[in-house]
Amino acid sequence: MKFGKWLKQQIEETLPAWRDKFLSYKQLKKLVRLISLAESPEFGKVDAEAEFVYLLNNEIDKFNAFFMEQEEDFIIRHKELQQGIKRVIDTWGPNGTKPSEAEYIDEMAKVRKEIVDFHGEMVLLVNYSNVNYTGLGKILKKYDKRTGRLLRLPFIQKVLQQPFFVTDLVSKLVKECENTIDEVFPVEVKEEIVKVQREAITVVGKGVFRNTVTALLSMQEIRRGSSTYGHFSLPPLDLPDSDLIHSFQLNSPIPTV
Amino acid sequence: MSSPLPALTSPFKDKYTTLPSSSSSPSIATSDMHVSALTHVQRPQNPTFISQSSRGVASLPPVNSSFPQSTASLNHTPGNEDASWSLDQLQKFLDLPENAAAPAPNQLAESGTDVMASEDHDKKTDWHEWADDFINVPDPDWSRVLDDTNVLDSKLKVSKQQPQFHQNQPAPHGEFSSNAYPSSTTPTKPRMRWTPELHEAFLEAVNLLGGSERATPKGILKLMNVEGLTIYHVKSHLQKYRTARYMPESSEGTSEKKVTSIEKMKSIDLKTSIGITEALRMQMEVQKQLHEQLEIQRNLQLRIEEQGRYLQMMFEKQKKVENEKSGAPSSALDEAPSPLSGLNHLPCNNDKSDSEALHQDKSRIGIDSGNAGSKNEKGTADVSMKQKALETESTHHVEKNDDESGFPVLKRARTEK
Numbered sequence: 204m205k206f207g208k209w210l211k212q213q214i215e216e217t218l219p220a221w222r223d224k225f226l227s228y229k230q231l232k233k234l235v236r237l238i239s240l241a242e243s244p245e246f247g248k249v250d251a252e253a254e255f256v257y258l259l260n261n262e263i264d265k266f267n268a269f270f271m272e273q274e275e276d277f278i279i280r281h282k283e284l285q286q287g288i289k290r291v292i293d294t295w296g297p298n299g300t301k302p303s304e305a306e307y308i309d310e311m312a313k314v315r316k317e318i319v320d321f322h323g324e325m326v327l328l329v330n331y332s333n334v335n336y337t338g339l340g341k342i343l344k345k346y347d348k349r350t351g352r353l354l355r356l357p358f359i360q361k362v363l364q365q366p367f368f369v370t371d372l373v374s375k376l377v378k379e380c381e382n383t384i385d386e387v388f389p390v391e392v393k394e395e396i397v398k399v400q401r402e403a404i405t406v407v408g409k410g411v412f413r414n415t416v417t418a419l420l421s422m423q424e425i426r427r428g429s430s431t432y433g434h435f436s437l438p439p440l441d442l443p444d445s446d447l448i449h450s451f452q453l454n455s456p457i458p459t460v
Numbered sequence: 461m462s463s464p465l466p467a468l469t470s471p472f473k474d475k476y477t478t479l480p481s482s483s484s485s486p487s488i489a490t491s492d493m494h495v496s497a498l499t500h501v502q503r504p505q506n507p508t509f510i511s512q513s514s515r516g517v518a519s520l521p522p523v524n525s526s527f528p529q530s531t532a533s534l535n536h537t538p539g540n541e542d543a544s545w546s547l548d549q550l551q552k553f554l555d556l557p558e559n560a561a562a563p564a565p566n567q568l569a570e571s572g573t574d575v576m577a578s579e580d581h582d583k584k585t586d587w588h589e590w591a592d593d594f595i596n597v598p599d600p601d602w603s604r605v606l607d608d609t610n611v612l613d614s615k616l617k618v619s620k621q622q623p624q625f626h627q628n629q630p631a632p633h634g635e636f637s638s639n640a641y642p643s644s645t646t647p648t649k650p651r652m653r654w655t656p657e658l659h660e661a662f663l664e665a666v667n668l669l670g671g672s673e674r675a676t677p678k679g680i681l682k683l684m685n686v687e688g689l690t691i692y693h694v695k696s697h698l699q700k701y702r703t704a705r706y707m708p709e710s711s712e713g714t715s716e717k718k719v720t721s722i723e724k725m726k727s728i729d730l731k732t733s734i735g736i737t738e739a740l741r742m743q744m745e746v747q748k749q750l751h752e753q754l755e756i757q758r759n760l761q762l763r764i765e766e767q768g769r770y771l772q773m774m775f776e777k778q779k780k781v782e783n784e785k786s787g788a789p790s791s792a793l794d795e796a797p798s799p800l801s802g803l804n805h806l807p808c809n810n811d812k813s814d815s816e817a818l819h820q821d822k823s824r825i826g827i828d829s830g831n832a833g834s835k836n837e838k839g840t841a842d843v844s845m846k847q848k849a850l851e852t853e854s855t856h857h858v859e860k861n862d863d864e865s866g867f868p869v870l871k872r873a874r875t876e877k
Binding site: 267268271274275276278279280281282283312315316319322323326329330333336340356359360363366368370372374376377381384388412415416418419422437438 | 651652653654655656659660663697700701704705736737740741743744746747748749750751753754755757758760761762764765768769772
């Protein structure tokens with residue numbers, strides 16, 4: 204599948220609300236075509252390259268701003284969640300101020316769902332970062348190919364250092380979430396999971412879960428071997444639980460009256 | 461990649477850590493100039509990213525006039541484009557803050573105020589040029605902040621947040637984004653990257669001041685006492701914080717409101733059939749996997765580019781040798797072959813180890829090298845195209861033909877591995 208199309212699909216199916224924050228791949232592609240068509244004096248080419256770089260820089264600004272904004276939110280919410288858990292344990296837990304098993308289970312369930320969704324959101328942000336990086340790489344490659352210039356290599360080096368690409372902090376928060384979840388989930392659940400995995404599951408509607416499944420499948424799709432595979436391409440993706448994930452049949456959202 | 465403060469992985473870190481201290485002082489003086497600066501879009505700038513390595517990239521023409529249509533959809537207003545920092549410009553102005561920062565430890569509210577006030581005038585003209593390039597924070601609160609120094613002095617001393625010399629890793633500190641690109645969507649503030657440590661400091665300050673409702677941005681700013689942090693940052697962070705706290709009480713915890721009530725019902729239907737906890741568990745598994753794959757992908761991308769950079773370096777080394785050979789044909793002839801053969805050997809070995817490592821990574825995700833091998837002709841074509849591009853711009857000389865045959869052979873040997 205062509206990247207432009209794939210990108211659009213990704214956005215629409217995972218995070219339509221973030222549509223504007225993604226790479227404007229189509230526009231940039233058009234620009235590259237324009238540039239390559241304009242046969243011209245050296246000056247014109249150089250001029251065009253400046254324009255191109257200017258636009259790319261704008262895009263990167265956009266990513267950075269959005270990414271850091273989201274990151275800040277995540278930092279705050281992460282802390283709040285941790286405190287929330289503590290509160291639940293301290294209040295309704297066995298050693299709490301007003302121990303009550305029913306309440307505890309109830310509140311814990313809510314907290315669990317929050318954590319899992321929160322985890323998903325963060326992962327989607329990392330995905331956002333990755334998708335945009337990939338897009339940048341591709342458009343640069345196109346540019347180099349069309350114009351015979353060597354923009355990609357140095358430019359991508361700078362991109363690698365951009366805040367939106369350095370996702371270490373968000374990844375760290377994700378891992379912390381995973382640890383928290385392990386503590387917060389009851390043990391007996393694990394056996395039931397095995398049983399459930401053998402059934403086909405339908406994932407309903409919108410929601411973080413659907414988005415992450417889509418993102419994962421899309422990643423697999425985009426990384427299938429392509430015709431332009433080169434030194435700088437990523438190898439095809441091999442997911443260990445591919446069958447399970449494919450078994451999540453994605454419903455289209457049922458329109459609400 | 462695992463530094464304690466992940467936001468500091470950029471090489472720009474050290475440069476930027478002095479930035480904030482200087483940005484605060486001129487902001488009052490130059491707030492007028494700031495307004496006029498924004499209206500001047502037309503100034504000669506080099507597109508930073510390739511200013512180092514590109515050849516003959518002209519300074520940016522008045523962009524907005526020539527690109528009316530295609531940029532329209534990128535939703536940027538013409539008025540606030542600070543296209544890019546040039547590294548040179550940055551260097552120039554970074555010399556200044558060294559002087560500003562040197563005299564006093566830049567604690568915002570302490571006796572440095574006198575220093576700052578007097579320096580304002582001196583720096584005014586210097587900052588003017590800088591202000592054109594840098595987006596200032598209009599800080600009307602500053603004068604009040606400075607006045608309240610004495611009152612809060614004692615509190616500050618009590619505060620554990622000892623500054624501010626960013627070499628102290630554990631101490632929380634503010635920092636600007638490691639790239640030089642100010643956010644074009646919010647032209648009035650330099651982009652700030654929050655960290656959990658910084659947030660902890662924020663929370664402490666808030667609690668000291670009596671909670672998120674009672675705490676004021678000004679008070680928090682002073683208590684936190686972090687270099688480079690502005691009231692604007694604190695304000696927006698406080699707002700986010702308040703939203704995050706009170707959202708869970710009103711509805712589900714996600715601020716993006718992805719799940720409408722109808723969908724909630726539907727998902728509950730689903731989940732009662734397999735148990736909510738199990739469904740959550742599975743969701744978690746999928747997300748975990750996605751994240752893992754993303755991390756692997758990212759690492760791969762980094763390594764690929766690293767290798768590309770290495771190749772490029774080798775390329776350029778070769779170029780240099782060629783040029784030297786052309787410069788001193790008689791005497792250098794004896795020496796020329798050996799560095800070249802040295803070059804021939806070097807990349808082979810290193811690349812082998814690099815591509816081995818890459819192979820390992822790839823096999824981790826279930827790739828066999830056969831796959832990669834068959835597609836390598838395309839890759840080679842890609843590379844030799846680049847080589848040609850480079851070569852058309854360099855001087856031609858006789859030995860070139862020999863080298864040309866040497867180098868591609870070198871490359872093929874590597875890729876066929």
